[in-house]
Amino acid sequence: MRVQTRHTPGFGVARVLLDPGEAVQAAPETLLASRFGVTETAAGRGGVRAGKSTTAVYTAPSDGGWIDFAPLRPGDVYPLELRGGTGWSVHRDAVLVRPSSVRHDTGWVPLQQLFGADTGFLEHYSGTGPLVLAAPGPVDAFELGQGELVTVRPDYLLAYPDTVQCRLRALDPGGPQSLRTGEGLAVDFAGPGTVLVHARNRRLSGS
Secondary structure (H helix, E strand, O other): OEEEEEOOOOEOEEEEEEOOOOEEEEOHHHEEEEOOOOEEEEEEEOOOOOOOOEEEEEEOOOOOEEEEEOOOOOEEEEEEEEEOOOOEEEEOOOEEEEEOOEEEOOOOHHHHHHHOOOOOOEEEEEEEEEEEEEEOOOEEEEEEOOOOEEEEOHHHEEEEEOOOEEEEEEOOOOOOOOOOOOOOEEEEEEOOEEEEEEOOOOOOOOO
């Protein structure tokens, strides 16, 4: 699977180029167009959300094909290349397209430890291939050296690798907080590794 992007960062579209018989998962509402012959089957609930709870599996015909996916709201699209050795924690509403070679690791222990449950605002993915993310604004990156620290608000957080250490804390212990949305919380990161963010507030942009 290869990914080409266009109209970024304001109204991003991801073109997924598939080998013969190769498949990807995405929300049906995000499919813009495809080469004739690409088939669609239901994938049930869970997995790729993209703002919805249902997903579909799209499979290329015997001679390959392409599919264009567009997020439900304006913003950027970002192919995050997973290389097999390191997994990534990703905002639960950010995944636009997931190839079959990338696993959604439900119940991943470090996230359960971070949130005290498995229903926080992050999900974990591992495997190989481009995991296509949708962001409400241009994607930016903090490249952290060994022991370098940065604090990010959850409304702007997109993804980070397993190499990065993180902790969750309340901005105001007496104020409102939500593990599912990140309201009232901050995430502290320590390098080495890359922390991906987007330059628009997720809640204010309607994502």
